Amino acid sequence: MSIQQLYTEAQQLSTAKLRDDIVQQLYERSHRLCSEGIKYTKSKRDTRTEKLDAIFTSPIFGFPIMLSMLGVLFYLTIAGANIPSSMLAEFFGSMEKYLTAFFTFIKAPDWVHGVLVLGLYRGTTWVISVMLPPMAIFFPTFALLENYGYLPRVAFNMDRLFKRVGAHGKQSLTMAMGFGCNAAAVISTRIIESPRERMLAILTNNFVPCNGRWGTLIVLASLFMAANFTGGLKSLVTTGVIVGIVMFGIIVTFFVSWVLSKTALKGIPTHYTLELPPYRKPKIFDTVVRSSLTRSWSVLMRAVKVAAPAAILTWVFANIFIGDTSILMYAVEFLDPFGKLLGLDGYIMMAFILGLPANEIVLPILLMGYLSTGSLTEVDSLVDLKQIFLDHGWTWLTALNMMLFSLLHYPCGTTLLNIYKETKSKKWTFLAFLIPTVIAILVPLIITQTVRFFGWL
Amino acid sequence: MGNSYRVALAGNPNTGKSTLFNALTGLRQHTGNWAGKTVSLAQGNVQYKDKMFNLIDLPGTYSLFSNSSDEEVARNYIVFEKPDVTVVVLDATSLERNFNLALQVLEMTKNVIICINLIDVAEQQGISINERILTNRLGVPVIKISARNKKGFPMLLDTIDRIVTGAIECQPVQTTYADEIEDKIKKIEPKVSELIGNQMSARWVSLRLLDGDEKLLNEINQRYGQKERAE
Numbered sequence A: 001m002s003i004q005q006l007y008t009e010a011q012q013l014s015t016a017k018l019r020d021d022i023v024q025q026l027y028e029r030s031h032r033l034c035s036e037g038i039k040y041t042k043s044k045r046d047t048r049t050e051k052l053d054a055i056f057t058s059p060i061f062g063f064p065i066m067l068s069m070l071g072v073l074f075y076l077t078i079a080g081a082n083i084p085s086s087m088l089a090e091f092f093g094s095m096e097k098y099l100t101a102f103f104t105f106i107k108a109p110d111w112v113h114g115v116l117v118l119g120l121y122r123g124t125t126w127v128i129s130v131m132l133p134p135m136a137i138f139f140p141t142f143a144l145l146e147n148y149g150y151l152p153r154v155a156f157n158m159d160r161l162f163k164r165v166g167a168h169g170k171q172s173l174t175m176a177m178g179f180g181c182n183a184a185a186v187i188s189t190r191i192i193e194s195p196r197e198r199m200l201a202i203l204t205n206n207f208v209p210c211n212g213r214w215g216t217l218i219v220l221a222s223l224f225m226a227a228n229f230t231g232g233l234k235s236l237v238t239t240g241v242i243v244g245i246v247m248f249g250i251i252v253t254f255f256v257s258w259v260l261s262k263t264a265l266k267g268i269p270t271h272y273t274l275e276l277p278p279y280r281k282p283k284i285f286d287t288v289v290r291s292s293l294t295r296s297w298s299v300l301m302r303a304v305k306v307a308a309p310a311a312i313l314t315w316v317f318a319n320i321f322i323g324d325t326s327i328l329m330y331a332v333e334f335l336d337p338f339g340k341l342l343g344l345d346g347y348i349m350m351a352f353i354l355g356l357p358a359n360e361i362v363l364p365i366l367l368m369g370y371l372s373t374g375s376l377t378e379v380d381s382l383v384d385l386k387q388i389f390l391d392h393g394w395t396w397l398t399a400l401n402m403m404l405f406s407l408l409h410y411p412c413g414t415t416l417l418n419i420y421k422e423t424k425s426k427k428w429t430f431l432a433f434l435i436p437t438v439i440a441i442l443v444p445l446i447i448t449q450t451v452r453f454f455g456w457l
Numbered sequence B: 001m002g003n004s005y006r007v008a009l010a011g012n013p014n015t016g017k018s019t020l021f022n023a024l025t026g027l028r029q030h031t032g033n034w035a036g037k038t039v040s041l042a043q044g045n046v047q048y049k050d051k052m053f054n055l056i057d058l059p060g061t062y063s064l065f066s067n068s069s070d071e072e073v074a075r076n077y078i079v080f081e082k083p084d085v086t087v088v089v090l091d092a093t094s095l096e097r098n099f100n101l102a103l104q105v106l107e108m109t110k111n112v113i114i115c116i117n118l119i120d121v122a123e124q125q126g127i128s129i130n131e132r133i134l135t136n137r138l139g140v141p142v143i144k145i146s147a148r149n150k151k152g153f154p155m156l157l158d159t160i161d162r163i164v165t166g167a168i169e170c171q172p173v174q175t176t177y178a179d180e181i182e183d184k185i186k187k188i189e190p191k192v193s194e195l196i197g198n199q200m201s202a203r204w205v206s207l208r209l210l211d212g213d214e215k216l217l218n219e220i221n222q223r224y225g226q227k228e229r230a231e
Helices: A003-013 A018-037 A047-056 A062-105 A110-148 A151-164 A171-180 A182-191 A195-207 A211-225 A231-262 A284-319 A327-341 A346-354 A359-370 A382-391 A396-408 A413-423 A426-454 B017-025 B069-081 B092-108 B119-124 B131-138 B153-165 B179-196 B202-211 B214-230
Strands: A038-040 B004-011 B042-048 B051-057 B085-091 B112-117 B127-129 B142-144
Touching (some): A003 B214, A018 A038, A018 B092, A018 B131, A018 B202, A047 A062, A047 A151, A062 A110, A062 A231, A110 A171, A110 A211, A110 A284, A110 A359, A151 A231, A171 A231, A182 A413, A211 A359, A211 A382, A231 A396, A284 A346, A327 A346, A346 A359, A346 A396, A359 A382, B004 B017, B004 B092, B004 B153, B017 B112, B042 B153, B051 B153, B069 B214, B085 B092, B092 B119, B119 B127, B131 B142, B142 B153, B202 B214
Parallel strands (some): B004 B051, B004 B085, B112 B142
Antiparallel strands (some): B042 B051
């Protein structure tokens, strides 16, 4: 007799309410155990949690509180990261002089200096000075909120919206994970029981910016969107723009979930219970140290590991000439007409394509492309940086389009790989690539054509 | 390697499993106060006396009925990978709900420790837990700890040690269901036992077959199917 036959036999014996009976009897036994083994000496209930929940999950205050939390989080990140960022950039800049002197001293050939210093060193140090300070602030702050128990309340608030678009309320949790890393968030969708709703969560996850894209968004927003402001107000405007971009990403998440749940992934959202755990005071020191050191470090190592080869590759492409045009320029000129249509240009398209392995390197590659030598100049301050962009015909529209493209475009290589591992389907992995790409093309296209049509620019 | 043992950590989400895991292994797995933080298996080692305990942090789940893939991951690990000891971590402040999972684990495997965490919070709330009564009713060791404050760890490690050396023998007390269900189990169980031998608890597999757990069926077919055909 095989197990299959046994199963059939068991099914004939079974009744529809067998599972309910089992669960009920398990709970009855739990109840008996508790009444025998546990004494409640004071009937003190956790009123603090209840009181806080009345505020955090209130129909009136819930959303405004959520938005302002998000705003505060980004403001701290943006305002706090400015100074350490420029300090790091200066430090690496001055180190470079010594490196170059060393290479001259040992009479190294020019190309060795080019690959190692202008390519590798500049590329990776740029990533470090732009990425490290925001991450060292964002991760611990987010982790504190998380450990305190605020995230389930976010899920609770968002639940109704997700239900309305036919998705699962837990998607707001996996979405929150996406702010850290989309690749990790795709794995976290395992908490969603129904395969249909899990697929929705996977396909829409990259519409929230991961930390690889924060750098790009923050730099562009502060250079172009908040250009006319100074001091604290500048950080505030930058924060406003970033919150707006994030909100737009969330709206796209809802929209795509809604369209998919009406077409390819038809169905009604399943019910689930969401536990609202008691608020617990996090171990502040542990949390801060753990998340800023360990988590930033691991993400950064990944960035550098991918940034280093990409920087070298870009330098090589920019310095190998066929005729009098470098390989890089051929690609750029080929992509340029398409890029222009979206209010971008060939360099930007090129950077996004080369940036497939990791979003962290898109901006460094773009800068390397813009400088004729194919390597980053010493960008000591953000003003220099802006000049480079302006020299290549950038306007606020270019910056906005690039931010939107970065927000909406295809997931990075690691995320796509994880999607394939989780769905085990080439078709869905391809869709996870295709849907964002189409949206990332359409949105800037519409914006650019509208702006041009009305002659706003 | 003869001194290395695998210890799985199971439990509801948000009971401090990952905190316990980090504190014991000295690893820095990220923890969070929400359901679904741990979705894949994290591993780390603890040295105790002359032994090495290899800790496996299973995904936190409310049940083990294979409703979702994280429940399946946890369930499959306990049933098919057969850890030497399974530690079920419970939240002392909501035991009534948490016991449900513990009772399910007791049906699946023999060497179980019930580890009641957040005992400091429970004491503040005036909850006093008599672990001896619970040990008696469940047939496996019940231990109170506070993972955040690293309290109760020596007791926990010592109990794991004594289970793997055989100094303590766990005799999990099975949940008795209504007569109607028990009769059905009696009909199926001998046949299951004949088929799978002592690879798994025949009672538990019978229950799952009655419950119509197709995912488990496929898993058994995949894992033991080839061998059957070869015989």
